[in-house]
Amino acid sequence: MALIPGILPPSRETWEWTCLLFSWFPVITAFQWVLDWYPQGKTSTEWRFNIPGKWGWFTMESVGFITLLYIMFTLPHELGLATLPWGNWTMAGCFVIHYIYRAVLSPLFLNPSMAPMNPFIWLMAFAFQLFNAISLGGWLAGYGPTSDADWAGRYLWMEVGLVIWAWGLLGNMFHDDDLREIRRAADRKQRAEAEKTGKGLEGVEKVYMVPKNGLFGWVLYAHYFCEWVEWAGFWMVGGLACTPARTFLVNEIATMLPRALQGKRWYEKKFGKEKLGGRKAVIPGLV
Incomplete structure (x- = not known):
């Protein structure tokens, strides 16, 4: 129906x-390249x-x-x-x-x-x-x-694409959880101090640190990079004729790349360039 x-x-x-x-859609995201407002x-x-x-x-x-x-x-x-x-x-x-x-x-x-x-x-x-x-x-x-x-006639490419998609998804999950652990650790610390002092919890909504595990050792937005890998594999499954899958990947990059560059400037301002240790924004060794 x-x-x-x-x-x-x-x-x-x-x-x-x-x-x-x-x-x-990338035309709509153009404002992200010139504004840090997000x-x-x-x-x-x-x-x-x-x-x-x-x-x-x-x-x-x-x-x-x-x-x-x-x-x-x-x-x-x-x-x-x-x-x-x-x-x-x-x-x-x-x-x-x-x-x-x-x-x-x-x-x-x-x-x-x-x-x-x-x-x-x-x-x-x-x-x-x-x-x-x-x-x-x-x-x-x-x-x-x-x-x-x-x-x-496309089965091999589909299998390779599925493997790439799966590794991208697992990488995305791993790096997401590394970011979550920053706040989980902050929450545990706050609760331990609250038990000792009797003070209330401050909350962890605005707790941020520079992540270090996995690809975070090279880039600040490793979860973005892994998601691109995931959808590149997805497009490979569909093949070159799957224009919607290609458009999806291009549009994800179009909106997430400037976001990652904005985020890198935010990290530099909050923690200092020295603290980042030469990390790129999202693509190891490149951007």
Whole structure:
């Protein structure tokens, strides 16, 4: 049953327009190259209309995998397709696994705390997820491969892509947890002192240190780099013909690279260049 006829699930015309518009997303992120204003995370600012970090992240990120799954289960019926190839479901599974971790488990269960975010950031991320889900979902649910024969001859590349995707996801999880441990350690320290002194807890929402483990020894945003590796593997699974996967990777880099460079300037200002020890922002040895 169509939730919004012609849009969810998307007609071919809606899907093509969505793919075209989403390919221009890097233009929207251009402001990040000239402004350090990014009211989320470590660079968040106080405002009465801010959205709580955990629930803001959960709601803006979850729309992606929910929309993609909805399209996967409804569009084939509208197009008269009895089944979808296993390759389509494999890519959809990779996408859903990533966002179950990033959109649900991380903010609601794993992260000790998250700084509040500006509604503008929430709106931009929500739009990103929606456009991306329609773009990828349309390709996977009927406007891309429609039979196993469409995947024939690509099995080796798919296997290599899946291995790269998996290592990228594991690297992302490892470095995310290293950042969480900074706040978990601060929380343990505060609780130990509170038991001794009887004072209340200060909270760990604004506790930051220079991470050091894993790729953090070379870059400050190792979790970003691992996520790019992950989605590069995802694109490899889909192949060069999977334009939505390529657009997703390009758009992630377009918005996360300037964010990492902004973050590096923030680290330099807070801790000093000497403390960073020559670390790059996000790509070891390069940027």
